[in-house]
Structures are given as C-alpha cells and as structure tokens.
Amino acid sequence: MGFDLAFALSSVPTILGAIGMTLSVALVSCIGAAAIGFLFDVVRRVGGFVGLTISFVIDFIRSTPLLAWLYFLYFVLPFYGIRLGSLTVGVMGLSLYYSGYLAEVFKAGIDAIPKGQSEAARALSLSRRDAVIYVIAPQMLRNIAAPLGNYFVSILKATPYLAVLAVPEMLGRAFDIASETYRYTEPLVVAGLIFLALALVISHGVKRLERRLLAVGAR
Template identity: 45%
Template sequence: MNWEWSAVSDFMPKFWDGVGTTLEAVVLGSLISFALGLVWAFAMRLPTRFVRWPVGFITEFIRNTPLLVQLFFLFFVLPEWGISFDALTTGIVGIGLHYSTYTMQVYRAGIEAVPPGQWEAATALSLPLRRTWTAVILPQAIRRVVPALGNYVISMLKDTPMFIGIGVLEMLGEARLESADTFRFVEPVTVVGVAFIVIAYPASLLVRALERRLVR
C-alpha cells in the first residue's frame, strides 16, 4: 500500500468541513428524534384509538423502511408536491424522523417501568394530569431511558454516511469527493474511518458511565 501523508494533509480542510456537517446533523437530528419520539409516546397512550391507530401505523411504517429510501422520498418526491428543503436540512429531518420511531419505544418502556404506586400517589394527592407527568412520571422515566437514547445518538452518527445519497458532503461524502479528484482512495477513507472510531468510542464510554451512574 502506497501511503502518502501529503494526500492526508491535502484532504484535511475538506475533512473538517465534513466533521462539522456530520456533527450538526447528529445534534439536530437527535433533538428532533427525542422531541418527536416523546410526542409519539404520548399519542400512543391516549385513550382514543382514532389517534393511536394512525400513529401506530405511521411509526411502524417509518421504522420498517430503510432510512435511505426515506431520504430519497423526502428529497426527490416531496418537491413534486411543492415541499422542498436543501440537502442537509432534508438529511437532518429524515434521520430525526426515522429515529423518533425508535426513541418512542424507549420512552414507552421508561414510562411503563415507573411503579404503579407513583401513579396512585399522584392521584391520591389530586395532582393535575400535567403536574403528574412533569413532576412525577417523566423525571423517573427519562432517567431510566437516557442510556438507550445515548446509544441511538451513536447509531445516528454511523448512519450519516447515507446522506451522500442526496448530495450532503459529510465526512464520507468529502472523502469520496477528494478521492474522485485525486484518485487517492486509501488516505481519505482511512482518515474518515478513524474519525468515526475517535468520535463514537468515547461517546459509547460516556453512555456506559452515565448508565452506571444512573443505576447507582
């Protein structure tokens, strides 16, 4: 293998641009998935089936179709109906929407894990429903699900290379562009692979440490 450090140094400006795009997508996509997942979880607990059934169908459909297909739909099909976003915004919305169906299940598990006595105590104290959720249920539920949510953030990071399908130049996209210009594939792809490890591994250690702390 003919490794050239000069190819690495030439790639680094584009690489840092890709890192910024990747981290922006992960952070904003995570916020969307966390917020929307909680909305899905609340909707699935409503007593009326006219809300639960459509929400259940939509979330199951999203969860059981590939993320790349959803990105293509959002980027290439929605503009035919007059709805269009730039490539990065489409990627962020797509990955946030996709993972919200997984975080919904995490929230549901956390809510169901709250002991029934907590609900009974809130009822006995005549707490309003909003107060019951914000002061009693959600603080206990979210504490249980934080590690699982952290794992999904890492999964989002590893799924960002799919953005290249709609033209977003995240880390791998920048590497492929550099390789097409210079015909040097080893250096850019290797740098990106190492970068994913450098970012994801400390994040996984942080999630494990947080999980141990919450258990104590």
C-alpha cells in the same frame, strides 16, 4: 500503490473540518427524532383508531431503510413544489427514520415507572400537572437517558448517508478528495476512523452515565 500514510494524514484537516457539521446534523436530527417519537408515543397511548394508525406508522418506518426514506423525501417533496436544501431533507430523513425507534424508547421509559408512583402523587393531592412535572417526567428522563444516548450514536453513524444527497459532511468531503486525486482508500479510511473514534468515545460516555444513573436512585 498500497496505503499512503502521508496522503492520508494530509486529508485529515479537510475531512475533520466537517466534524462540526456532522455533530450538529446528528444533534438536530436526534432532537427532531425524539420530538416526533415522543409525540408518536403520546398519541399512541390515546388508543382507538388514531392510536392504531400511529402504531402502524411506527411499524412502517421501522420496516423500511433509511436510504429509501432519504430518496423518497429528496425526490418526492419537489414533485409537490416543496423545495428544500439537501441538508434540510437529510435532517428530516434522519429525524423521521429514528422517530420510530425513539417512540419505543419513550414507551419503555414511561412503562417502566411503577403505577404506585402516580398513585402516591395522587394520594399526596398533587395536581396532574405537578405529578407529571415532579414525579413522572424526571423518572422518564432518567429511564431514557442511556437509550437516547445510544441512539444519538446510531444517528451520528448514519449521518454519512447524507453524502448520497451531496451534503458536505465528513464522508462527502472524503469523496471530494477522492474524486480530485483518484485515491479513494486513504480519505475513506480517515473518515471511517474518525467516525469510529467518535462512536467509541460517546458510547463510553453513555455507559458511564448509565452506571451513574443506576447507582443513584436505584430502588
């Protein structure tokens, strides 16, 4: 037996055909996770009972595995009559799971802005709204850009979890080939290498971005 290179190469087009699906799932999930995470952090800053509750929710999400969340959403939502496609459930699961991490990214990104910045904005008589738009938000975005990019890579590498819900992304396609041909090694190795290459290329891009952000506007 061993590794059949010709067979492996023949499986590349089929698996690579799902790369668009993989990237869009990762992108939509990352946006969803960032939106929920940002909301979590904003509400947490309100403090009080609501803030404590959100802190606990974040801790709970971060203490539980992605796979368990995918099963939970996949099997529990229909129980309450909510029928969604497995792709939707998968994106929801990824968004929810990573929102707990992105909440911390936003927290760190906002806390890293020195207090003097909003004081200077007030001393210049900028309105609160203008201070947020022109002073706080741009600095927050600069602070979170690199960690957000790193989490995008993490989310990308987690998209093959959706194969468990029979979403036809790259790992799903690899398993399709495997179950048709009874040869698992080649398609799985191909899928693995594609993900590895994607992760390395994007991580490299994030690193370069980080270096550029550090170079400009360092204080």
